[in-house]
Amino acid sequence: MTGTELLVICGPTASGKSALALEAAERLHGEIVSVDSMQLYRGLEIGTAQPSAEDRARVPHHLVGFLPLDRRMDVYSYCEAAARAINEIASRGRLPVLAGGTGMYLRSLLYGMDDLPGDRQLRAELDAQYDSAEGEGALHARMAELDPAALERWKQCRRRLIRALEVRLLTGESILTLQGRVRPELRYRVRAFRLDLPVDLLKARIAVRAKKMLDSGWLPEAEKALAGGILDSPTAHQAIGYRQIGEFLAGRMTRPELEERIITSTWQYARRQRTWFNHQHPEAICLQNPEIGAIL
RNA sequence: GGCGUGGUAGCCAAGAGGUUAGGCAGCGGUCUGCAAAAUCGCUCAGACCGGUUCGAUUCCGGUCCACGCCU
Numbered sequence: 584m585t586g587t588e589l590l591v592i593c594g595p596t597a598s599g600k601s602a603l604a605l606e607a608a609e610r611l612h613g614e615i616v617s618v619d620s621m622q623l624y625r626g627l628e629i630g631t632a633q634p635s636a637e638d639r640a641r642v643p644h645h646l647v648g649f650l651p652l653d654r655r656m657d658v659y660s661y662c663e664a665a666a667r668a669i670n671e672i673a674s675r676g677r678l679p680v681l682a683g684g685t686g687m688y689l690r691s692l693l694y695g696m697d698d699l700p701g702d703r704q705l706r707a708e709l710d711a712q713y714d715s716a717e718g719e720g721a722l723h724a725r726m727a728e729l730d731p732a733a734l735e736r737w738k739q740c741r742r743r744l745i746r747a748l749e750v751r752l753l754t755g756e757s758i759l760t761l762q763g764r765v766r767p768e769l770r771y772r773v774r775a776f777r778l779d780l781p782v783d784l785l786k787a788r789i790a791v792r793a794k795k796m797l798d799s800g801w802l803p804e805a806e807k808a809l810a811g812g813i814l815d816s817p818t819a820h821q822a823i824g825y826r827q828i829g830e831f832l833a834g835r836m837t838r839p840e841l842e843e844r845i846i847t848s849t850w851q852y853a854r855r856q857r858t859w860f861n862h863q864h865p866e867a868i869c870l871q872n873p874e875i876g877a878i879l
Numbered sequence: 880g881g882c883g884u885g886g887u888a889g890c891c892a893a894g895a896g897g898u899u900a901g902g903c904a905g906c907g908g909u910c911u912g913c914a915a916a917a918u919c920g921c922u923c924a925g926a927c928c929g930g931u932u933c934g935a936u937u938c939c940g941g942u943c944c945a946c947g948c949c950u
Contacts, residue, residue: 596915619915620913620914620915620916621915630915631915655913656913657912657913657914658911658912658913658914659911659912660912661912662912684915685914685915686910686914687910687911687912687914687916688914690910690911691911691912694911695911696911696912697911699911699912700912701912703912706912706913710913737918739917739918739919740909740910740917740918740919741917741918742912742913742914742916742917742918743910743911743917743918746911746912749912750912758911762911763911817913818913818914818916820913821913821914821915821916822915823915824915847903847904848915849915851904851915852915852916853915854905854906854907855914855915855916856915858907858908858909859909859910859914862908862909862910863910
């Protein structure tokens, strides 16, 4: 653990994290470090609800809107970048305020992750193999031989299986034995808050926000991102809404259907975030209201 | 008014006289290098009334409703 002090505000999408973090940073002499796998990207400003120019003028934001759409991102790279930003902010004597909803990024940043080797090239190859005709079976057979325990554990889960094989190939050992069993200590001195609004309220906020985004420029933004190949990008293609907007623009969906589908997938995302934050962040104090008073 | 077809869970949608349909949505969980991802589990039926049968969501009759055609 470093002595660096951190304020953390996490929670599901549309729960009011950004506004709260903004106000807190303003009052506490802080700068915001985004913990969001999609706000990273340049060109997805509206669709990923990035902070406005006005917000950014009020408080410096880091790790927002800088990454080209075709760039791959992963937890490890994110953590490196975020740790760097945190150090810079702290060295300026300001308070790093982490704000965002990408649970795995946040947990990895706060608690660290086992420093196992990684090889994107190898991983990409294994992934490509998986797609070929007998790929899945071949990969399973290979794992059955090299690391049956990991296969058993993740046979349903392509990515983790591939990652397990990657590590096995790189180290000669099973990822299961290399990963620490116990959760490590926090790496920073954190004051963490997790927003957990009542379900009905959160649902309503999601619906309102989705409609507002669609009414205020998301469509042209998405059209441009689609033209730029977002759907074929390694990571950014996962952003909610862009594929659906493509369908809508192609006339395969009505506007009400589009809204509904976006709201639905956003809610599903929020649900996953809720279960993550409810279970993975014992250090965080639960806030039922995005109110500044609670964190000052 | 007549004839026909159909009424299956919040929605879509099958088959079968007795054995889980399935998909979507919903709910709960998992999560160590693509996480706005991936994945596991659970809940929710047979329009209504009667009959046949050991047993009906499935067969028969009626009622209601929807759709189509005819008058």
